[in-house]
Amino acid sequence: xxxxxxxxxxxxxxERGLVILGDHAMNRVxxxxxxxxxxxxxxxxxxAYDIGIEGLVRGLCARLKVPGVLGCFSxxxxxxxxxxDDPTLIMRISDGAxxxxxxPLSEDExxxxxxxxxxxxxxxxxxxxxxxAEAGRRAxxxxxxxxxxxxxxxxxxxWHAAVLWDSDPRAVVPLLDMMRQDKxxxxxxxxxxxxxxxxxxxxxxxxTKGIAHALIEVRQDLIADExxxxxxxxxxxxxxxxxxxxxxxxxxxxxxxxxxxYRKTVEHTQ
Numbered sequence: 607x608x609x610x611x612x613x614x615x616x617x618x619x620x621e622r623g624l625v626i627l628g629d630h631a632m633n634r635v636x637x638x639x640x641x642x643x644x645x646x647x648x649x650x651x652x653x654a655y656d657i658g659i660e661g662l663v664r665g666l667c668a669r670l671k672v673p674g675v676l677g678c679f680s681x682x683x684x685x686x687x688x689x690x691d692d693p694t695l696i697m698r699i700s701d702g703a704x705x706x707x708x709x710p711l712s713e714d715e716x717x718x719x720x721x722x723x724x725x726x727x728x729x730x731x732x733x734x735x736x737x738x739a740e741a742g743r744r745a746x747x748x749x750x751x752x753x754x755x756x757x758x759x760x761x762x763x764x765w766h767a768a769v770l771w772d773s774d775p776r777a778v779v780p781l782l783d784m785m786r787q788d789k790x791x792x793x794x795x796x797x798x799x800x801x802x803x804x805x806x807x808x809x810x811x812x813x814t815k816g817i818a819h820a821l822i823e824v825r826q827d828l829i830a831d832e833x834x835x836x837x838x839x840x841x842x843x844x845x846x847x848x849x850x851x852x853x854x855x856x857x858x859x860x861x862x863x864x865x866x867x868y869r870k871t872v873e874h875t876q
Contacts, residue, residue: 610636611678612723613730616664618673620741624850625734626674627750628663629687629727629807630656633680642682643706653700654680656753658829663751665839670846673738675731682708684719686727687752689805695724731811744856747777748812748819749846753826754798766828767838768794770801770821772813774861777820777849784845799823802864814868816858 616626633655635642641649648654660676667674677686681697682705688695696716698709738746752770756763767785771778785793801821803809812819822842829835849855 616674631660765794772802816860
């Protein structure tokens with residue numbers, strides 16, 4: 607076994623009231639898993655991680671001086687942005703790539719990955735959110751960063767970025783408005799994905815707790831290099847600053863989920 611941390615907590619000023627997350631920031635797997643039976647090139651694809659997001663989260667946290675949490679394991683190992691009972695938690699095939707180490711998968715191995723990688727990441731997210739709430743004596747604002755492919759099965763995706771959400775509009779409505787003020791950008795609203803997903807990170811840490819939040823997707827070709835990452839960090843920083851300055855986004859208010867009644871979320875600690 608190697609010394610492998612499933613998360614990285616980025617330092618920042620918790621009293622500022624903002625937390626930035628990167629669930630799929632890295633494409634790493636512990637050495638004992640090798641390459642999960644895949645070619646090395648698979649780990650440079652979107653199936654392994656959200657291209658550009660590690661750099662974007664680091665850039666945003668540095669500019670805004672706020673804490674963040676990065677997932678340090680590939681979603682090919684286990685996907686932190688899924689519920690524990692979601693059938694896509696550990697993928698057997700992703701965008702045409704069969705993952706040999708994930709099928710067949712014993713119940714013991716599934717539980718091991720949940721306990722060793724998935725839960726520690728979510729515990730770190732919970733700890734960070736709690737510390738920000740306590741420091742500011744108010745609800746934090748949580749923004750989760752992801753990226754999406756410019757094409758899906760040869761169909762072009764025209765959006766430059768998008769905001770995904772369930773039913774809490776507090777951060778989403780002003781965020782969409784501010785992002786759309788740049789007329790050169792096409793900003794999607796729950797495109798190319800729907801943001802309502804039982805058990806995902808925003809559901810688990812924000813929807814069930816009444817914390818204002820949004821999930822922002824940036825198209826991967828726009829943040830595939832340092833210049834693109836810097837440009838998007840510069841673009842989003844003042845938007846996030848204005849969003850975080852809104853006192854109405856620092857109150858607790860629970861909205862009913864479009865997915866149905868809430869399930870009880872159990873917090874796990876190590």
